[in-house]
Amino acid sequence: MTTLAIYGDSFCDWATSYRPGMTELQASAWSQKICDHYTVTNYSISGSSLYWSMRHFEQTWSQADRIVFVVTSVGRWPGHWQDPKTGRIHTLSSATQCQIALDNKDWVEHIDDYAAKRSVAEAIRDWYLWAKVDQFEQTIQALMIKRIQALRPDALIIPINRWGNPPSIQALVCATDYILAGFRSWPETADRARNLDDFVALSQNYPEKRTICHMTPEVNESFLTAVLQSLEEGVWAPQVPTKIDHPMPIDYYYYRS
Amino acid sequence: MRDKIFARRLALLKYAMTIAIYGDSYANWTCWSNQTSSDILARAWSRQLEQHAPVVNFSRGGAGIWHNLNLLERDPDHADQVIFIASPIGRWPGVIEHPDWQHDSDRYQPSANHCQETLSRWQDRLAQYPSQIQQVCSVEAWYRLAQVPSFEQYVYALALERVLELRPDAIIIPMQAWPNLGLSAKTDQIGTRVACIDYVVRAWRGWLNDLTLTAGNYYSLYQQYREHRVVCHLTPELNDRFLADVLDALATGTWNPNLPDQIYHDNPLDYYYQRL
Numbered sequence: 074m075t076t077l078a079i080y081g082d083s084f085c086d087w088a089t090s091y092r093p094g095m096t097e098l099q100a101s102a103w104s105q106k107i108c109d110h111y112t113v114t115n116y117s118i119s120g121s122s123l124y125w126s127m128r129h130f131e132q133t134w135s136q137a138d139r140i141v142f143v144v145t146s147v148g149r150w151p152g153h154w155q156d157p158k159t160g161r162i163h164t165l166s167s168a169t170q171c172q173i174a175l176d177n178k179d180w181v182e183h184i185d186d187y188a189a190k191r192s193v194a195e196a197i198r199d200w201y202l203w204a205k206v207d208q209f210e211q212t213i214q215a216l217m218i219k220r221i222q223a224l225r226p227d228a229l230i231i232p233i234n235r236w237g238n239p240p241s242i243q244a245l246v247c248a249t250d251y252i253l254a255g256f257r258s259w260p261e262t263a264d265r266a267r268n269l270d271d272f273v274a275l276s277q278n279y280p281e282k283r284t285i286c287h288m289t290p291e292v293n294e295s296f297l298t299a300v301l302q303s304l305e306e307g308v309w310a311p312q313v314p315t316k317i318d319h320p321m322p323i324d325y326y327y328y329r330s
Numbered sequence: 331m332r333d334k335i336f337a338r339r340l341a342l343l344k345y346a347m348t349i350a351i352y353g354d355s356y357a358n359w360t361c362w363s364n365q366t367s368s369d370i371l372a373r374a375w376s377r378q379l380e381q382h383a384p385v386v387n388f389s390r391g392g393a394g395i396w397h398n399l400n401l402l403e404r405d406p407d408h409a410d411q412v413i414f415i416a417s418p419i420g421r422w423p424g425v426i427e428h429p430d431w432q433h434d435s436d437r438y439q440p441s442a443n444h445c446q447e448t449l450s451r452w453q454d455r456l457a458q459y460p461s462q463i464q465q466v467c468s469v470e471a472w473y474r475l476a477q478v479p480s481f482e483q484y485v486y487a488l489a490l491e492r493v494l495e496l497r498p499d500a501i502i503i504p505m506q507a508w509p510n511l512g513l514s515a516k517t518d519q520i521g522t523r524v525a526c527i528d529y530v531v532r533a534w535r536g537w538l539n540d541l542t543l544t545a546g547n548y549y550s551l552y553q554q555y556r557e558h559r560v561v562c563h564l565t566p567e568l569n570d571r572f573l574a575d576v577l578d579a580l581a582t583g584t585w586n587p588n589l590p591d592q593i594y595h596d597n598p599l600d601y602y603y604q605r606l
Contacts, residue, residue: 124481124484124485128480149482150478152478178459192475195471196471196474196476197476199472200468200472200476202468203461203464204465204468204471205464206396206422206424209396209421210424212399213485216491220488304366
């Protein structure tokens, strides 16, 4: 079977779960179902930075026949912590995540040298709030994407959204375009799911309940079809459906905040 | 040395080359004006270079490679020749600024040491700018606790690759050596070149007659002194030498100076540096 390497964040990571009931959804994740078609090595981790993926990509880019590279949000802290007891990777992907780590001792209690790590979490939070330089983050993202394209011109590069992306991938279909198509299937959100700018409000108003890789099973299926077809054609330029129908009402998949 | 400089100057004038300098305090002589007398400032290599050819000096004290890459990216063909001082890996890429600060010299890009220095030395001035204080504190904490060295090395290599792509002819001078970055032989090789810091270290070897001093271990000594008759971190004599080597590089297209193990000065160490 053809080998496939997947690099990315929570949009590809079906294995890392922190919400109750999520495990039953894992089988419907696009990055899990694609294993029926390819021999897959999935390097993605929820909350990870583009650098996390690049580190793995630099070491493994020549090993797989095909590559899907999901480009995460620009400007995530490039480090990570690993819980020595559980092996779980903590990524501190935003100021909010840092605050959660600081407020919830259980979240990091297994990590060595907890007191020192608290100071680090504070420093990372303050970096997000005060010291992160957007122009730099965008420049390095552009350089990393250029590097992917230079090493593997055949890689499918799929941005999760468009904010801060360099011109080279600005026009590409995003993973969130599929999620918006899902929101268009319910009357109460159809008019509020016009473009990516609407996505932030929708994701705040409708926290995820029965989703995996941020997508409902139906959206995962549609996304999988697009990825499989693009892998065959060698280019990521799918036609996003206007809407992706769901058999269940919205509150089956999402909470209302 | 003066003959050599004169010959190179003639060559530059012959071709009417314009030169753009990108770098940090090793190249920006204006950021030394508060602490250095005008006769010493005049000896800065980057200022002396202006007598040889039209120079646009984009360098800024404390600047990291990103400041300079962004400027080069905006207009890579701004000048016929490019001198790119590759400042150390891992400098914060931002600038502390405020609408009230009208002059470019008001804005600053603190390096790790400068954050603490800024917080103490500039305390009075910053007192009225609480968000700027918060920003400096956050940058200081980032240097100390949140920086990811492997990431800094990786993106530094990407930046250097980009500089070489934009200007393959750029004379790239490392400010200090860097480890194997692992991205390409080209970027690794640049890190082994004679670095700006090597001029300083070899001068200290001359004063102290100590060949064991290296860029890695001289810093504890250096911290016991304050630069006095120094500009761009170099004594006037070192600036002359550095200028000659830069002119050589501009003429040959290659940065490959031949530095002796020890560089001697007519004056003792405490003529150039004040002991703290």
